[in-house]
Amino acid sequence: MEVPPKKNLTWNDLLALMSALDFEQLEGDGSRVKFYHKAKDIVVNLHKPHPDNLLKTYLVKQIQEKLKEAFNG
Numbered sequence: 001m002e003v004p005p006k007k008n009l010t011w012n013d014l015l016a017l018m019s020a021l022d023f024e025q026l027e028g029d030g031s032r033v034k035f036y037h038k039a040k041d042i043v044v045n046l047h048k049p050h051p052d053n054l055l056k057t058y059l060v061k062q063i064q065e066k067l068k069e070a071f072n073g
Contacts, residue, residue: 009060010053018044021067042070 018025023035023044031048044066049055055063 006060007057009055011049011055012053014055014063021071037070040070042066 015025018035021037022039023037026034026036028034031050033046033048035044035046036042044063046059046063049059
């Protein structure tokens with residue numbers, strides 16, 4: 001994971017990453033999306049970015065922290 005967090009991470013990049021890490025994408029109401037990892041019983045809750053496709057830096061940091069907890073113990 002990049003430090004500082006990548007500032008041009010797109011929603012599509014995130015979808016590819018989460019899929020590669022075996023997360024299941026669950027659509028919620030509106031722009032809400034959950035990513036669920038069954039083996040680790042972890043949920044990452046997000047909103048799809050809009051109007052553009054780039055994730056805000058604070059979201060990238062939150063995702064990094066959640067993934068570190070999940071995969072680094």
